[in-house]
Amino acid sequence: MNIEKFQESMYQLIVETSTRLPKDVRRAIKAAKERESAGTRSAMSLATITNNIKMADENVSPICQDTGLPTFKIKTPVGANQLLMKEAIKQAIAEATKDGKLRPNSVDSLSGENSGDNLGGGTPVIKFEQWEKEYIDARLILKGGGCENKNIQYSLPCELEGLGRAGRDLDGIRKCIMHSVYQAQGQGCSAGFIGVGIGGDRSAGYDLAKEQLFRTVEDVNPNEDLRKLEEYVMDNANELGIGTMGFGGETTLLGCKVGVMNRIPASFFVSVAYNCWAFRRLGVAVHPETGEINEWMYQEGENIDFGATEAEKETAAASDTRTEVISLQAPITEEQIRGLKVGDVVQINGRMYTGRDAIHHHLMEHDAPVDLNGQVIYHCGPVMLKDNEGNWHVKAAGPTTSIREEPYQGDIMKKFGIRAVIGKGGMGPKTLAALKDHGGVYLNAIGGAAQYYADCIKAVEGVDLMEFGIPEAMWHLKVEGFTAVVTMDSHGNSLHADVDKSSLEKLAQFKERVF
Ligand SMILES: O=C(O)C[C@H](O)C(=O)O
Numbered sequence: 001m002n003i004e005k006f007q008e009s010m011y012q013l014i015v016e017t018s019t020r021l022p023k024d025v026r027r028a029i030k031a032a033k034e035r036e037s038a039g040t041r042s043a044m045s046l047a048t049i050t051n052n053i054k055m056a057d058e059n060v061s062p063i064c065q066d067t068g069l070p071t072f073k074i075k076t077p078v079g080a081n082q083l084l085m086k087e088a089i090k091q092a093i094a095e096a097t098k099d100g101k102l103r104p105n106s107v108d109s110l111s112g113e114n115s116g117d118n119l120g121g122g123t124p125v126i127k128f129e130q131w132e133k134e135y136i137d138a139r140l141i142l143k144g145g146g147c148e149n150k151n152i153q154y155s156l157p158c159e160l161e162g163l164g165r166a167g168r169d170l171d172g173i174r175k176c177i178m179h180s181v182y183q184a185q186g187q188g189c190s191a192g193f194i195g196v197g198i199g200g201d202r203s204a205g206y207d208l209a210k211e212q213l214f215r216t217v218e219d220v221n222p223n224e225d226l227r228k229l230e231e232y233v234m235d236n237a238n239e240l241g242i243g244t245m246g247f248g249g250e251t252t253l254l255g256c257k258v259g260v261m262n263r264i265p266a267s268f269f270v271s272v273a274y275n276c277w278a279f280r281r282l283g284v285a286v287h288p289e290t291g292e293i294n295e296w297m298y299q300e301g302e303n304i305d306f307g308a309t310e311a312e313k314e315t316a317a318a319s320d321t322r323t324e325v326i327s328l329q330a331p332i333t334e335e336q337i338r339g340l341k342v343g344d345v346v347q348i349n350g351r352m353y354t355g356r357d358a359i360h361h362h363l364m365e366h367d368a369p370v371d372l373n374g375q376v377i378y379h380c381g382p383v384m385l386k387d388n389e390g391n392w393h394v395k396a397a398g399p400t401t402s403i404r405e406e407p408y409q410g411d412i413m414k415k416f417g418i419r420a421v422i423g424k425g426g427m428g429p430k431t432l433a434a435l436k437d438h439g440g441v442y443l444n445a446i447g448g449a450a451q452y453y454a455d456c457i458k459a460v461e462g463v464d465l466m467e468f469g470i471p472e473a474m475w476h477l478k479v480e481g482f483t484a485v486v487t488m489d490s491h492g493n494s495l496h497a498d499v500d501k502s503s504l505e506k507l508a509q510f511k512e513r514v515f
């Protein structure tokens, strides 16, 4: 086999997967957008999402800055050299990282060191299988960390909040799936897609769940029981009202695919793999001799390019004028913050600093490298590229899941006088209490909209703590028109707590036996 050509084909697969959402996923997002009423927070968020998808197409840049743990599933004809292919895939991964198509995402679990090229122990994941066919089937999924953290595994029988006992039958499985959607809230960048694996042991169950994510969104399950289950979940999960990014709304789930395998008598696992709306998976059929791509997969049906039609532009303009936008520029005073309430739309201009897991942990024990009094912290791990003159450029920069900083956030805001944090998915009671006490605000940006926010960043004005690696460093950003919604204010209100509470009540409506 022509291994150079195979490497090139794998490079193309990586770039396409990271930058261009598959057609079936686009159709699901379009349908969701059509269900929301104009002017609502969900409709606004979906408009940002579709705009972002379009920008990623045009810029050939990552849809979301978190390009995940690249996972390849490859089927090869008997006799194909898998060792050579594995090496070529690794080279292609390193090259795509160097080109800013993937974020350096491979971190030593003990030292925290980022390898810088996405290679390292266990990364990327490459799973080979032999088959009888004459060509290579190579599929790739780039599943980010925020949604991966919302995967969940149930061991039946169990007790579920809102739903009561889930037994070892189809109805118990139904309850687990409904619960899995509820527990994700907006943190996995809803609306999401779920793959469910019934049976196996813990690891085989999760593998089966992830395998389901390779089915097309429109695929119909050949198993009659599972077809009914998938349909039931799709018909009912949206009733939970979690909506886009957990803002409330009509669409909470975009797809549900269920697979089954045998188990051993003592175990009964239901494993759920949650994937964000930025559902990046593609596949190619590769010629085993030339290494060239013969065919792209997931290409059936209509393509949606999300170019705004005239009518849509008018609606967007109308809803823009309906929503009052509050401008904020750091340093922000306590008085300005106290004037904000949940639901307000703010636009930030001027300076903000990125800070995520490593920075929050660091700031608990150390001084900040800059004066953070009155400043804005952005929970973000961007994709950055350095040019030949040594200047940094932002390639993708959406928010990360904020709840991970819950143990630190309140203390850090007080210690350094920080007035606003921007992230996604919301934070918990400890931060909410600190916002009230100190005079702070939590702003929700749209998860996955990495091109949209990168466009708001007009300059990279500095960086500190680079020893933590590109995603974890403290970047000094100059932004213009960076839009976010107040979802936790200094008066004790949290939209996240409200949506959690109301969705739990709605979940309880699904308690009665269905199957
Ligand atoms: O790591 C990131 O940038 C985001 C992550 O995928 C998340 O959803 O929290």
Ligand code: SF4
Binding pocket: 064, 065, 066, 067, 143, 144, 145, 146, 147, 187, 188, 189, 276, 277, 278, 398, 399, 400, 401, 447, 448, 449
């Ligand atoms: S930020 Fe959201 S869209 Fe991006 S990988 Fe994480 S969960 Fe997915």
